[in-house]
Amino acid sequence: MPANYASNTNQDEDVPDPEFLIKAIAEQGYSLQTSLADLIDNSITADADQVEILIDASLEPFTLFLADNGNGMSEKMLAANMKFPSSSPEFNRSKGDLGRFGLGMKTASFSQTRVLTVLSREKGTQQFSGITWDVGYLQREKRWKMIKNSLAEVHELLDDYEFLSANFHNRFKNHTPNTIVIWRGLYKFEEYVKGNSQTALQKEITEITSEYLSLVFHRYMARSRSPLSIRINNNRLTPFNPFPIDQTDFRRLEISQTKFKSDVLKIEGYILPARSLDESKNAQSAWTQQSRSLMDMEGLYIYRADRIILFGGWNGIIKKTPRLQLARLKVDIGNGLDHYFHLNVAKASITIPYELRVAFLRYVSQLKTEAEKEYFNRGIKKVAGVRKKSSDTLFVRQASSKGMQLKLNDDFPLIKSLISQLTEEQRSLFRLITGMVNTTINRIRHVHEDKPFSNTEKENVEEQDLLRYISLLKESGLSSEQIQETLFNGLGFLKETIPQHILNALI
DSSP states (O other), X not given: OOSOXXXXXXXOOOOOOHHHHHHHHHOSSOOHHHHHHHHHHHHHHTTOSEXXXXXXXXXXXXXXXXXXXXXXXXXXXXXXXXSSSSSOTTSOOOTTOOOSSSOHHHHHHHTTOSEXXXXXXXXXXXXXXXXXXXXXXXXXXXXXXXXXXXXXXXXXHHHHHHHHHHTSSSOOTTOOOSEEEEEEOOHHHHHHSTTOHHHHHHHIIIIIXXXXXXXXXXXXXXXXXXXXXXXXXXXXXXXXXXXXXXXXXXXXXXXXXXXXXXXXXXXXEEEOOTTHHHHTTSSSOSSOOTTOOTTTTOEEEEEETTEEEEESBOTTSSOOOGGGTTEEEEEEEOGGGHHHHTOOTTSOOOOOOHHHHHXXXXXXXXXXXXXXXXXXXXXXXXXOSSOOOOSSOSEEEEEEXXXXXXXXXXXXXXXXXXXXXXXXXXXXXXXXXXXXXXXXXXXXXXXXXXXXXXXXXXXXXXXXXXXXXXXXXXXXXXOHHHHIIIIIIHHTBOGGGSOHHHHHXXX
């Protein structure tokens, strides 16, 4: 780079065109629901426990209000927070601060509207102040300039908000808004969904956005002290926890907790029960939301300061597949790790640091194995507690330290009929064969565990029967090695636990 530059005091400053820059920085991958989530982040940081989102889809241009009862801002603070950007991502922040770049409110808003107004007052005071960014105004003026709203404009907007709030059901009790974000005109719906904009917006608000916010902020909404309440028009949201710990057979893997850089990273895998494959098809399910399937919700759930910033899919670690739809991985990171995970402005994507990738891969590999076991158990009835025999299925399940194993059902009609027609010696031989079938099937399913020879009685195979089988196999021409492979390995017995007198019979 040259050390010296020619000085030209008459040269125009290289200030970017405000209209172009605002439109450019707004294209950060925001949807309506992620934009609103970014605004709610600010409400949470301001200690709000009530947020209402109001929009009248019957009039165009659509106007949206987001009001919270947080700490609010003085006129000076409001002006500072409306700047581009209002803070540095390098600043140290409190654990509960959900911001990073000081751009979230502006970029999120301009991804949906071209006129952003914020009204605010400090908590406990009466008078609101207002500031507006208007892309049309910037286009005309060709310079960076915020508009300070007059008192008359502020009161008119407050009246519009109050009228809309009162005309929807399920109002908050004792709700005193201190900050109100106003989007005048939602251009993505008004311009790009011609003729069907009202229906599209109504669906987006009442279904997709409501579900998204119920999931993303579920921890805040379910906390014991000052739980966050969110109202969208007539609807008061109910938190949706993707890890429903009240379900007794929702299985957890061991937690992995690592000190990384300046914060702690916690990873915890969960396996949904096979029954959720059927239950998730119903409108009301503990496992899925109405517009999302199990496969949509499989994968990573990355929490940052109790807020989900990424969910669904494996973020490039492994591929999404139907047999992994019972797997969910909860990852908790602190906001001190943002720059290591390359969290973007929209809080919609991250990159797992190279130093942690191996740990992630190892844990996901274990989770993948357990999820596949559970997936392949679908359709097999669960046998819990005291073993209950059923006559309507060929296989039953029994618990083991490696998961549920399959076993031929002695009460299955065809098997029961066959056994009744056998001699005692034939029954003994049949028990040997079924034991080998059970072992082979569970090896294929990767849930088999080799057992000590002392478990022969549990397999309904007695030592005298084994000695008889060895003799029969020797007479058939099999070598000692072949008999050992066929008989002992087939039954899943550990070689070192087989008594010497049984091994001597092979000689």
